[in-house]
Amino acid sequence: MADWSPMPPPLAARWTIGGGFVLCFLVGAVVFSAAGRNHAASQPIAFNHAKHLANGMSCTDCHTGVETQARATLPALETCMNCHATALTASAEERKVRDLAAAGKELAWVRLTQVPAHVFFSHRRHVVLAKIACAICHGPMEKATAPPARPFREFTMDACTQCHENNRGGTECNDCHR
Amino acid sequence: MARWGMAIDLAKCSACQACVVACQSENNIPCVPPEEARSGRILSWISLLPELEGEYPRLSMRLVPLPCLHCDNPPCILVCPVKATGINAEGTVHQIYPRCIGCRYCTTGCPYTRRMFNWYKPEFPGDLALALNPDVSVRPKGVVEKCTLCHHRLMQAREEAKAAKRPLAEGDYLPACAEVCPSGAITFGDLDDPASAVAQLARNPRAFRLLEDLGTKPKVFHLAEGEWSGGRGNQT
Numbered sequence: 001m002a003d004w005s006p007m008p009p010p011l012a013a014r015w016t017i018g019g020g021f022v023l024c025f026l027v028g029a030v031v032f033s034a035a036g037r038n039h040a041a042s043q044p045i046a047f048n049h050a051k052h053l054a055n056g057m058s059c060t061d062c063h064t065g066v067e068t069q070a071r072a073t074l075p076a077l078e079t080c081m082n083c084h085a086t087a088l089t090a091s092a093e094e095r096k097v098r099d100l101a102a103a104g105k106e107l108a109w110v111r112l113t114q115v116p117a118h119v120f121f122s123h124r125r126h127v128v129l130a131k132i133a134c135a136i137c138h139g140p141m142e143k144a145t146a147p148p149a150r151p152f153r154e155f156t157m158d159a160c161t162q163c164h165e166n167n168r169g170g171t172e173c174n175d176c177h178r
Numbered sequence: 179m180a181r182w183g184m185a186i187d188l189a190k191c192s193a194c195q196a197c198v199v200a201c202q203s204e205n206n207i208p209c210v211p212p213e214e215a216r217s218g219r220i221l222s223w224i225s226l227l228p229e230l231e232g233e234y235p236r237l238s239m240r241l242v243p244l245p246c247l248h249c250d251n252p253p254c255i256l257v258c259p260v261k262a263t264g265i266n267a268e269g270t271v272h273q274i275y276p277r278c279i280g281c282r283y284c285t286t287g288c289p290y291t292r293r294m295f296n297w298y299k300p301e302f303p304g305d306l307a308l309a310l311n312p313d314v315s316v317r318p319k320g321v322v323e324k325c326t327l328c329h330h331r332l333m334q335a336r337e338e339a340k341a342a343k344r345p346l347a348e349g350d351y352l353p354a355c356a357e358v359c360p361s362g363a364i365t366f367g368d369l370d371d372p373a374s375a376v377a378q379l380a381r382n383p384r385a386f387r388l389l390e391d392l393g394t395k396p397k398v399f400h401l402a403e404g405e406w407s408g409g410r411g412n413q414t
Contacts, residue, residue: 118275118315122333129337173274174266177272178314
Protein backbone atom coordinates (compact mmCIF):
# COMPACT_ATOMS: atom_id res chain seq x y z
CA MET A 1 0.00 0.00 0.00
CA ALA A 2 2.74 2.40 0.99
CA ASP A 3 4.25 2.29 -2.51
CA TRP A 4 1.06 3.60 -4.03
CA SER A 5 0.33 6.42 -1.57
CA PRO A 6 0.66 9.86 -3.21
CA MET A 7 2.49 11.35 -0.25
CA PRO A 8 5.15 9.86 2.01
CA PRO A 9 3.93 9.10 5.54
CA PRO A 10 4.69 11.77 8.15
CA LEU A 11 8.09 11.76 9.82
CA ALA A 12 6.80 10.54 13.19
CA ALA A 13 5.11 7.55 11.57
CA ARG A 14 8.28 6.71 9.69
CA TRP A 15 10.27 6.77 12.92
CA THR A 16 7.68 4.57 14.64
CA ILE A 17 7.73 2.01 11.84
CA GLY A 18 11.52 2.03 11.58
CA GLY A 19 11.93 1.84 15.33
CA GLY A 20 9.46 -1.03 15.46
CA PHE A 21 11.49 -3.03 12.96
CA VAL A 22 14.74 -2.39 14.82
CA LEU A 23 13.13 -3.33 18.14
CA CYS A 24 11.69 -6.55 16.70
CA PHE A 25 15.09 -7.44 15.27
CA LEU A 26 16.87 -6.81 18.57
CA VAL A 27 14.33 -8.74 20.64
CA GLY A 28 14.44 -11.61 18.13
CA ALA A 29 18.23 -11.68 18.14
CA VAL A 30 18.36 -11.82 21.93
CA VAL A 31 15.62 -14.45 22.24
CA PHE A 32 16.94 -16.75 19.51
CA SER A 33 20.58 -16.53 20.53
CA ALA A 34 19.56 -17.32 24.10
CA ALA A 35 17.42 -20.23 22.89
CA GLY A 36 20.36 -21.49 20.86
CA ARG A 37 22.83 -21.46 23.72
CA ASN A 38 20.66 -22.05 26.72
CA HIS A 39 19.39 -25.56 26.21
CA ALA A 40 21.72 -26.53 29.04
CA ALA A 41 20.99 -30.15 29.71
CA SER A 42 20.14 -31.12 33.24
CA GLN A 43 21.48 -34.58 33.93
CA PRO A 44 20.03 -36.88 36.60
CA ILE A 45 23.33 -36.80 38.46
CA ALA A 46 25.89 -33.98 38.64
CA PHE A 47 28.56 -36.35 37.41
CA ASN A 48 32.14 -35.21 38.00
CA HIS A 49 34.26 -36.37 35.05
CA ALA A 50 37.42 -34.76 36.46
CA LYS A 51 37.27 -36.70 39.71
CA HIS A 52 36.68 -40.07 38.05
CA LEU A 53 39.45 -39.57 35.51
CA ALA A 54 41.85 -38.36 38.22
CA ASN A 55 41.17 -41.61 40.08
CA GLY A 56 42.59 -43.59 37.20
CA MET A 57 39.47 -44.40 35.25
CA SER A 58 39.35 -44.10 31.48
CA CYS A 59 36.52 -43.04 29.16
CA THR A 60 35.87 -46.60 27.98
CA ASP A 61 35.23 -47.87 31.51
CA CYS A 62 31.79 -46.27 31.43
CA HIS A 63 31.26 -45.46 27.73
CA THR A 64 31.68 -49.12 26.92
CA GLY A 65 30.75 -49.04 23.25
CA VAL A 66 33.53 -46.69 22.14
CA GLU A 67 36.04 -49.32 21.09
CA THR A 68 33.67 -51.99 19.84
CA GLN A 69 30.68 -50.41 18.14
CA ALA A 70 29.22 -47.38 16.43
CA ARG A 71 27.65 -45.93 19.56
CA ALA A 72 29.72 -44.94 22.55
CA THR A 73 26.75 -45.49 24.89
CA LEU A 74 25.95 -43.67 28.12
CA PRO A 75 26.51 -45.82 31.20
CA ALA A 76 23.67 -47.79 32.73
CA LEU A 77 23.01 -47.57 36.44
CA GLU A 78 24.54 -51.02 36.79
CA THR A 79 27.91 -49.65 35.66
CA CYS A 80 27.84 -47.05 38.45
CA MET A 81 26.77 -49.66 40.97
CA ASN A 82 29.86 -51.75 40.22
CA CYS A 83 31.78 -49.24 42.36
CA HIS A 84 29.13 -47.25 44.19
CA ALA A 85 27.03 -50.05 45.68
CA THR A 86 28.53 -49.03 49.00
CA ALA A 87 29.19 -45.40 49.84
CA LEU A 88 32.66 -44.21 48.82
CA THR A 89 32.09 -40.56 49.74
CA ALA A 90 29.57 -38.45 51.63
CA SER A 91 28.38 -36.92 48.37
CA ALA A 92 24.64 -36.39 47.99
CA GLU A 93 24.99 -37.05 44.25
CA GLU A 94 26.51 -40.43 44.97
CA ARG A 95 23.59 -41.30 47.23
CA LYS A 96 21.24 -40.60 44.32
CA VAL A 97 22.79 -43.56 42.46
CA ARG A 98 21.96 -45.95 45.27
CA ASP A 99 18.50 -44.40 45.75
CA LEU A 100 17.73 -44.97 42.06
CA ALA A 101 18.95 -48.55 42.30
CA ALA A 102 16.84 -49.13 45.40
CA ALA A 103 13.80 -47.72 43.57
CA GLY A 104 14.56 -49.97 40.60
CA LYS A 105 14.88 -47.00 38.25
CA GLU A 106 17.35 -46.40 35.44
CA LEU A 107 19.56 -43.36 34.89
CA ALA A 108 17.84 -41.05 32.42
CA TRP A 109 20.90 -39.37 30.91
CA VAL A 110 20.28 -36.57 28.45
CA ARG A 111 22.26 -37.30 25.31
CA LEU A 112 24.17 -34.20 24.27
CA THR A 113 26.14 -35.09 21.18
CA GLN A 114 24.10 -36.51 18.38
CA VAL A 115 24.54 -36.64 14.63
CA PRO A 116 21.46 -36.42 12.40
CA ALA A 117 19.62 -39.64 11.54
CA HIS A 118 20.94 -39.64 7.98
CA VAL A 119 24.57 -39.67 9.12
CA PHE A 120 26.43 -42.81 9.97
CA PHE A 121 29.05 -42.30 12.66
CA SER A 122 31.07 -45.14 14.12
CA HIS A 123 33.04 -44.53 17.30
CA ARG A 124 35.08 -47.65 16.71
CA ARG A 125 36.15 -46.46 13.28
CA HIS A 126 37.27 -43.10 14.63
CA VAL A 127 38.77 -44.10 17.98
CA VAL A 128 40.25 -47.54 17.36
CA LEU A 129 41.01 -47.58 13.65
CA ALA A 130 41.84 -43.92 13.05
CA LYS A 131 43.24 -43.43 16.58
CA ILE A 132 41.55 -40.09 17.24
CA ALA A 133 41.58 -38.99 20.87
CA CYS A 134 38.18 -38.54 22.51
CA ALA A 135 39.11 -34.97 23.47
CA ILE A 136 39.28 -33.85 19.81
CA CYS A 137 35.49 -33.99 19.62
CA HIS A 138 34.43 -34.09 23.26
CA GLY A 139 36.84 -31.60 24.83
CA PRO A 140 39.03 -31.86 27.91
CA MET A 141 36.77 -33.94 30.15
CA GLU A 142 39.55 -34.33 32.73
CA LYS A 143 38.83 -30.70 33.64
CA ALA A 144 35.04 -31.02 33.72
CA THR A 145 33.86 -31.01 37.32
CA ALA A 146 30.20 -30.78 36.32
CA PRO A 147 28.31 -32.50 33.48
CA PRO A 148 28.79 -30.51 30.27
CA ALA A 149 25.83 -28.26 29.60
CA ARG A 150 26.20 -28.39 25.84
CA PRO A 151 28.25 -30.30 23.25
CA PHE A 152 31.94 -29.37 23.13
CA ARG A 153 31.69 -28.57 19.44
CA GLU A 154 29.03 -28.37 16.82
CA PHE A 155 28.81 -31.48 14.70
CA THR A 156 28.14 -29.90 11.36
CA MET A 157 28.94 -31.40 7.97
CA ASP A 158 31.51 -28.63 7.59
CA ALA A 159 33.34 -29.72 10.73
CA CYS A 160 33.34 -33.36 9.64
CA THR A 161 34.54 -32.65 6.10
CA GLN A 162 37.27 -30.31 7.29
CA CYS A 163 38.80 -32.99 9.47
CA HIS A 164 38.28 -35.65 6.82
CA GLU A 165 39.98 -33.55 4.17
CA ASN A 166 42.92 -32.66 6.40
CA ASN A 167 43.46 -36.21 7.55
CA ARG A 168 42.57 -38.06 4.36
CA GLY A 169 39.44 -39.62 5.77
CA GLY A 170 36.90 -40.53 3.12
CA THR A 171 35.04 -37.64 1.54
CA GLU A 172 32.67 -39.67 -0.62
CA CYS A 173 29.05 -38.79 0.20
CA ASN A 174 28.28 -42.36 1.13
CA ASP A 175 31.16 -42.59 3.59
CA CYS A 176 28.96 -40.77 6.11
CA HIS A 177 25.50 -40.35 4.58
CA ARG A 178 23.22 -43.31 4.92
CA MET B 179 39.77 -49.70 -5.83
CA ALA B 180 36.98 -52.19 -6.20
CA ARG B 181 34.18 -51.85 -8.73
CA TRP B 182 31.18 -53.50 -7.16
CA GLY B 183 28.92 -55.46 -9.47
CA MET B 184 26.38 -58.19 -9.50
CA ALA B 185 25.49 -61.16 -11.67
CA ILE B 186 21.99 -62.61 -11.57
CA ASP B 187 21.62 -66.05 -13.13
CA LEU B 188 18.07 -66.28 -14.42
CA ALA B 189 18.40 -70.05 -14.85
CA LYS B 190 18.96 -70.37 -11.11
CA CYS B 191 16.37 -67.79 -10.05
CA SER B 192 13.10 -69.33 -8.96
CA ALA B 193 11.39 -65.94 -8.55
CA CYS B 194 10.77 -66.61 -4.85
CA GLN B 195 11.18 -62.90 -4.04
CA ALA B 196 13.34 -63.57 -0.99
CA CYS B 197 15.65 -60.81 -2.28
CA VAL B 198 12.75 -58.38 -2.40
CA VAL B 199 11.74 -59.12 1.19
CA ALA B 200 15.34 -59.05 2.44
CA CYS B 201 15.92 -55.69 0.80
CA GLN B 202 12.70 -54.33 2.21
CA SER B 203 13.64 -55.17 5.78
CA GLU B 204 17.36 -54.41 5.47
CA ASN B 205 16.82 -50.93 4.11
CA ASN B 206 13.81 -49.76 6.12
CA ILE B 207 11.61 -49.48 3.08
CA PRO B 208 8.18 -48.26 4.21
CA CYS B 209 4.85 -49.90 3.51
CA VAL B 210 2.50 -48.28 1.05
CA PRO B 211 -1.30 -48.73 1.17
CA PRO B 212 -2.50 -51.31 -1.41
CA GLU B 213 -4.49 -48.85 -3.48
CA GLU B 214 -1.46 -46.57 -3.79
CA ALA B 215 0.78 -49.52 -4.57
CA ARG B 216 -1.54 -50.37 -7.46
CA SER B 217 -1.06 -46.89 -8.87
CA GLY B 218 2.67 -47.42 -8.94
CA ARG B 219 3.66 -45.71 -5.75
CA ILE B 220 5.13 -48.79 -4.13
CA LEU B 221 8.73 -48.62 -3.00
CA SER B 222 10.95 -51.59 -3.67
CA TRP B 223 14.62 -51.21 -4.44
CA ILE B 224 14.74 -54.62 -6.03
CA SER B 225 11.67 -56.05 -7.68
CA LEU B 226 10.81 -58.69 -10.21
CA LEU B 227 10.31 -57.37 -13.70
CA PRO B 228 7.59 -59.46 -15.37
CA GLU B 229 8.40 -60.42 -18.93
CA LEU B 230 5.66 -62.10 -20.95
CA GLU B 231 6.73 -64.60 -23.55
CA GLY B 232 4.66 -66.10 -26.34
CA GLU B 233 0.94 -65.78 -26.90
CA TYR B 234 -2.05 -67.43 -25.34
CA PRO B 235 -2.38 -70.44 -24.94
CA ARG B 236 1.42 -70.87 -25.07
CA LEU B 237 2.00 -68.04 -22.69
CA SER B 238 4.72 -68.00 -20.12
CA MET B 239 6.08 -65.38 -17.84
CA ARG B 240 9.66 -64.82 -16.91
CA LEU B 241 10.45 -62.79 -13.81
CA VAL B 242 13.70 -60.89 -13.81
CA PRO B 243 15.08 -59.62 -10.49
CA LEU B 244 15.91 -56.00 -11.07
CA PRO B 245 17.87 -53.93 -8.55
CA CYS B 246 19.43 -50.58 -9.43
CA LEU B 247 21.93 -51.53 -12.11
CA HIS B 248 24.53 -49.04 -10.84
CA CYS B 249 25.41 -47.94 -14.35
CA ASP B 250 28.94 -46.75 -15.05
CA ASN B 251 27.30 -44.04 -17.12
CA PRO B 252 24.12 -43.34 -15.13
CA PRO B 253 21.54 -41.10 -16.81
CA CYS B 254 19.91 -40.36 -13.44
CA ILE B 255 22.82 -38.35 -12.06
CA LEU B 256 23.05 -36.19 -15.18
CA VAL B 257 19.55 -34.81 -14.68
CA CYS B 258 19.75 -34.08 -10.95
CA PRO B 259 19.67 -30.29 -10.57
CA VAL B 260 21.04 -30.27 -7.01
CA LYS B 261 23.72 -32.97 -7.17
CA ALA B 262 21.82 -35.07 -4.67
CA THR B 263 22.93 -38.17 -6.50
CA GLY B 264 26.27 -39.19 -7.88
CA ILE B 265 28.58 -42.06 -8.60
CA ASN B 266 31.51 -42.73 -6.31
CA ALA B 267 34.98 -44.02 -7.12
CA GLU B 268 33.81 -47.59 -6.62
CA GLY B 269 31.01 -47.16 -9.11
CA THR B 270 28.13 -47.13 -6.65
CA VAL B 271 25.37 -44.70 -7.49
CA HIS B 272 24.28 -43.01 -4.29
CA GLN B 273 21.47 -40.74 -3.21
CA ILE B 274 21.88 -38.07 -0.54
CA TYR B 275 18.39 -37.70 0.90
CA PRO B 276 18.75 -34.38 2.76
CA ARG B 277 19.95 -32.77 -0.46
CA CYS B 278 17.17 -34.18 -2.65
CA ILE B 279 14.46 -31.65 -3.53
CA GLY B 280 12.05 -34.28 -4.85
CA CYS B 281 11.85 -33.01 -8.43
CA ARG B 282 11.78 -36.63 -9.68
CA TYR B 283 13.85 -35.90 -12.80
CA CYS B 284 15.96 -38.92 -11.90
CA THR B 285 12.97 -41.25 -11.65
CA THR B 286 12.15 -40.19 -15.19
CA GLY B 287 15.77 -40.32 -16.28
CA CYS B 288 16.35 -43.88 -15.15
CA PRO B 289 15.52 -46.20 -18.06
CA TYR B 290 15.15 -49.09 -15.63
CA THR B 291 12.65 -47.31 -13.34
CA ARG B 292 14.81 -48.18 -10.36
CA ARG B 293 14.27 -44.93 -8.53
CA MET B 294 11.36 -44.49 -6.16
CA PHE B 295 9.75 -41.39 -4.78
CA ASN B 296 8.47 -41.16 -1.22
CA TRP B 297 4.93 -39.95 -1.75
CA TYR B 298 3.99 -40.33 1.89
CA LYS B 299 5.39 -40.09 5.35
CA PRO B 300 7.05 -43.47 5.87
CA GLU B 301 4.88 -45.90 7.79
CA PHE B 302 5.88 -49.03 9.60
CA PRO B 303 2.70 -50.52 11.03
CA GLY B 304 2.78 -52.73 14.11
CA ASP B 305 5.93 -54.60 14.97
CA LEU B 306 7.67 -53.47 11.79
CA ALA B 307 8.60 -50.27 13.62
CA LEU B 308 10.61 -52.35 16.06
CA ALA B 309 12.49 -54.08 13.28
CA LEU B 310 14.04 -50.99 11.72
CA ASN B 311 17.69 -51.33 10.78
CA PRO B 312 19.66 -48.74 12.80
CA ASP B 313 22.37 -48.61 10.13
CA VAL B 314 20.01 -47.23 7.51
CA SER B 315 18.11 -43.97 7.80
CA VAL B 316 14.38 -43.76 7.29
CA ARG B 317 13.79 -41.50 4.34
CA PRO B 318 11.38 -38.60 4.79
CA LYS B 319 8.43 -37.84 2.57
CA GLY B 320 9.32 -36.04 -0.63
CA VAL B 321 12.69 -37.52 -1.52
CA VAL B 322 13.79 -40.08 -4.06
CA GLU B 323 15.44 -43.26 -2.88
CA LYS B 324 17.18 -46.14 -4.53
CA CYS B 325 19.32 -49.23 -4.02
CA THR B 326 22.63 -48.42 -2.33
CA LEU B 327 24.09 -51.90 -2.79
CA CYS B 328 23.69 -52.05 1.01
CA HIS B 329 26.49 -49.54 1.40
CA HIS B 330 26.25 -49.74 5.18
CA ARG B 331 27.32 -53.37 4.90
CA LEU B 332 30.41 -52.33 2.97
CA MET B 333 31.27 -49.83 5.70
CA GLN B 334 30.80 -52.54 8.29
CA ALA B 335 32.85 -55.10 6.37
CA ARG B 336 35.66 -52.59 5.83
CA GLU B 337 35.69 -51.77 9.53
CA GLU B 338 35.83 -55.46 10.48
CA ALA B 339 38.61 -56.14 7.99
CA LYS B 340 40.61 -53.14 9.14
CA ALA B 341 40.22 -54.13 12.79
CA ALA B 342 41.46 -57.62 11.93
CA LYS B 343 44.32 -56.02 9.93
CA ARG B 344 43.55 -57.86 6.70
CA PRO B 345 42.37 -56.72 3.27
CA LEU B 346 38.71 -56.97 2.39
CA ALA B 347 38.17 -60.51 1.11
CA GLU B 348 35.62 -61.68 -1.42
CA GLY B 349 32.36 -62.46 0.36
CA ASP B 350 33.03 -60.10 3.27
CA TYR B 351 30.65 -57.61 1.74
CA LEU B 352 27.38 -58.88 0.35
CA PRO B 353 24.15 -56.91 -0.10
CA ALA B 354 21.13 -58.39 1.64
CA CYS B 355 19.64 -59.70 -1.62
CA ALA B 356 22.80 -61.60 -2.57
CA GLU B 357 23.16 -63.02 0.92
CA VAL B 358 19.59 -64.25 1.17
CA CYS B 359 19.13 -65.78 -2.30
CA PRO B 360 18.34 -69.44 -1.56
CA SER B 361 19.27 -70.73 -5.00
CA GLY B 362 22.50 -68.78 -5.21
CA ALA B 363 21.34 -66.94 -8.31
CA ILE B 364 22.84 -63.63 -7.18
CA THR B 365 26.62 -63.34 -7.21
CA PHE B 366 28.19 -60.19 -5.91
CA GLY B 367 31.74 -58.91 -5.86
CA ASP B 368 34.47 -56.86 -7.44
CA LEU B 369 34.22 -56.67 -11.23
CA ASP B 370 37.79 -55.36 -11.49
CA ASP B 371 39.21 -58.44 -9.80
CA PRO B 372 39.51 -60.94 -12.67
CA ALA B 373 39.56 -63.87 -10.24
CA SER B 374 36.28 -62.97 -8.54
CA ALA B 375 33.22 -65.09 -9.25
CA VAL B 376 31.21 -62.10 -10.45
CA ALA B 377 33.89 -60.99 -12.93
CA GLN B 378 34.01 -64.50 -14.36
CA LEU B 379 30.24 -64.58 -14.70
CA ALA B 380 30.28 -61.17 -16.37
CA ARG B 381 32.59 -62.64 -19.03
CA ASN B 382 30.32 -65.65 -19.48
CA PRO B 383 28.74 -65.84 -22.96
CA ARG B 384 25.33 -66.13 -21.28
CA ALA B 385 25.75 -62.74 -19.65
CA PHE B 386 23.91 -59.71 -20.94
CA ARG B 387 23.04 -56.29 -19.61
CA LEU B 388 19.57 -54.83 -19.80
CA LEU B 389 19.12 -52.12 -22.43
CA GLU B 390 22.82 -52.30 -23.17
CA ASP B 391 22.45 -50.28 -26.36
CA LEU B 392 21.57 -47.18 -24.36
CA GLY B 393 25.22 -46.94 -23.33
CA THR B 394 24.43 -46.86 -19.64
CA LYS B 395 26.99 -49.60 -18.93
CA PRO B 396 25.23 -51.30 -16.03
CA LYS B 397 27.28 -53.19 -13.46
CA VAL B 398 24.51 -55.71 -12.91
CA PHE B 399 24.66 -58.61 -15.35
CA HIS B 400 21.87 -61.04 -16.02
CA LEU B 401 22.63 -64.51 -17.31
CA ALA B 402 20.32 -66.53 -19.51
CA GLU B 403 20.35 -68.98 -22.38
CA GLY B 404 19.20 -68.59 -25.95
CA GLU B 405 17.52 -65.52 -27.29
CA TRP B 406 17.73 -63.80 -23.95
CA SER B 407 21.48 -63.63 -23.96
CA GLY B 408 22.87 -61.00 -26.25
CA GLY B 409 19.91 -60.94 -28.65
CA ARG B 410 16.56 -60.26 -27.07
CA GLY B 411 17.90 -59.01 -23.76
CA ASN B 412 19.62 -56.14 -25.44
CA GLN B 413 16.55 -55.01 -27.24
CA THR B 414 13.96 -55.11 -24.50
